[in-house]
Every structure is written in structure tokens, then in C-alpha cells.
Amino acid sequence: MASVSLQHIKKIYDNKVVAVQDFNLEIADKEFVVFVGPSGCGKSTTLRMIAGLEDISEGTLKIGDRVVNDVEPKDRDIAMVFQNYALYPHITVYENLAFSLRIRRIKQEEVHRRVVQAAHILGIEEYLDRKPRALSGGQRQRVAIGRAIVREPAVFLIAEPLSHLDAKLRNQMRAEIILLRRRLDTTFVYVTHDQTEAMTLGDRIVIMKDGFIQQVGTPQEVFEKPVNLFVAGFIGSPQMNIFNADLIKEQQGRYTVVVQDLRLPIDADKCALMADRGVGSQAVKLGVRPEHAQIHFDNAPDTLEGTLAVNEMMGSEYHLHVITKDEQTIILRTPTVDLSEKQRASLKAGNKLRFSFPSKVIQLFDPKSEQSLLYS
Secondary structure (H helix, E strand, O other), X not given: OOOEEEEEEEEEOOOOXXXXXXXXXXXXXXXXXEEEOOOOOOHHHHHHHHHOOXXXXXXXXXXXXXXXXXXXXXXXXXXXXXXXXXXXXXXXXXXXXXXXXXXOOOOHHHHHHHHHHHHHHHOOHHHOOOXXXXXXXXXXXXXXXXXXXXXXXXXXXXXXXXXXXXXXXXXXXXXXXXXXXXXXXXXXXXXXXXXXXXXXXOOEEEEEEOOEEEXXXXXXXXXXXXXXXXXXXXXXXXXXXXXXXEEEEOHHHOEEEEEXXXXXXXXXXXXXXXXXXXXXXXXXXXXXOHHHOEEEOOOOOOOEEEEEEEEEEOOOEEEEEEEEOOOOEEEEEEEHHHOOHHHHHOOOXXXXXXXXXXXXXOXXXXXXXXXXXXXX
């Protein structure tokens, strides 16, 4: 049994700084959970409390059915992969993998079996006789992961493992971690500040800010149903565009939103959600993701207008930075393959640009509480 239970966990340092506030989470056996958030949000501190590297100020931590608040790290049946690899430079890869097993006085035959098995899983058999300095960053990261694998722990704790790698290698290592998880079929708790890693790796994502959990959900849930403005802006790249708008409650439970010159009837599903919550007419923050906007190259009705400031050519798509009538800069994404040569030529800085978006893709937030009017 490798479940992890965090009940009302709190971390207060000696200088009275509260790093983690009332953290509650149940991680199921064999689940892959990712903690994500900006620097200083408390995600790494929470991981270190699970590992036993930080004392818990308040609350209860269980691994399986055992309360481990006061259990030494070596006795928690966990293995941790650190951001900086933490390899011993003066010994070979083989000895790095075997080191923790030898300390535990495991028989040599079993040590060899586990080392060879981990090396095979990670594709590093040919590097076993090398020392870490002779390896690339990606190879060193595999060795660091392998050192955790040989321990055969109940829970893997992984802290920012890809932050030192270049973009191409990060993409490769993300895919390898996904495959590794399938092979090992155990519980993973993974920490990152990169929302792309969180979205691609996690069964569930825990989004944190200022020591508090903001939202817990599957990648699809946090992307499509953000509970507040922070989650909406943090998840997605480029981040969600936010407009000042007015929500108007019409007759028979219908709603309309007015944003700049556009009057947009809200789709029936969103109307029902707001009606059930008793939402009335009010000022709102309207969110729409860059990929959900549609570019118009004619004077189409029911559109918004802005001035194109920057056109970023990303290969398969353009990222268009547009300044709206109220001097707000937003980003629109449009695939290059959908555009004619004439349309592409018109996407120059200083040109006017019209765009729209369907109401089914918008998000609505209260401007004071910043909570979603739909999902919080």
C-alpha cells in the first residue's frame, strides 16, 4: 500500500514565516500527482515534509496506514530524486546506483540484480563503468532516477528534475518519465514550476500559491474549469487573456456579457451554472484562451478590434500580440496552415485586426474575489 495522506499540514519556520497553510490531499496508491506553482508557493517544502527532510509544524502525514510525522527519512519507504542530481563524482555509475543498497547491507547478488535492472529500464547499461563527469546532463538525470529505482520504494518523490536541461532534452526526458511510470507502476509525487511538465505528466495536478492549494484536478479539469483567476492565468501557454466586461442577467435565467463593443449571449450550460448559484448582473473579468480566439480578415459583425503590435512566428502558428481599444495587450494564437499568403502578409505591426470567440469557451470571474462564477 503506497497511498499518501496529508491532513491539515502546516509548516511554520522559526522566523514565524508560514510556508504551507492547511494542506489537505489524499494521494492514491500508484497515482502520479504533480505539485506546481511559482517560486515560493510551498510546493518544495511540502515535498520535503513528505520526505522527512522538513519537520511538520501541524497536521498528520500518513504513508500507507502509518503516521510518519516523527519517522526518520530512511524508514519511510520513499526515494527522492533531487534537482541537482546529487551524484557522487568520484565513483562509477554502477557504484552510485549500488551505494544506498550497500549501506543497507543488502546481499551482493541482489544489489547487482537491482542495479542491472534499473540500468536496463533507463537505457544506461553502457555507462555503468563511467563516472558522472563523463556523462551529459540527461544521462546524469537518468542515473539519479536509477538510484531511486534500485531502492524499490513505496513512493517516489521527484523535485524539479528537468530544470537544468535544455528544451529539447526536457521534452525527451518528460516522455521517458511517462514511460518509466508505466513500467514501475507505483506512487509518484513530482514537483515543478513548469506548467507544461505538470500538464503532460500528472494524473492530477495540485496548483499552489502562497502556501495554499488553489485547485486540485486532472490536467483537463484545471485547464477547462479554473476555479479562480490565478489558476486561469497560470495554466496554459500563452496564458489566458482577461477582459473587463459586464454581465447582464436577462429574463428566464439567460445571461449576456458585454465586452468593449461586443454583446455576447452566454451558452445555455453556463447560464444554468450561474442561475443555480444565484449570480446577478455585475461587473466581471472575462477570460478567453489565445487558441480559442478566431481571427477575421473582413469587417465581420460581432467582433472586437485591436492593433497588431507584435507577430511571433512559431513555425506551426502565429502568436499575435494585439492592443485593444482600452489599451490592453492580449495574445491570439492562429495556425499558419489555415492562412492564405495574402492573410499572412496582412499580419504586420500597426495593422488593424478583428477577432471573436464563442461564449462556450469563455470563463467568468468575480473582479473582487477573483473566484470563478462558474466552477469555484
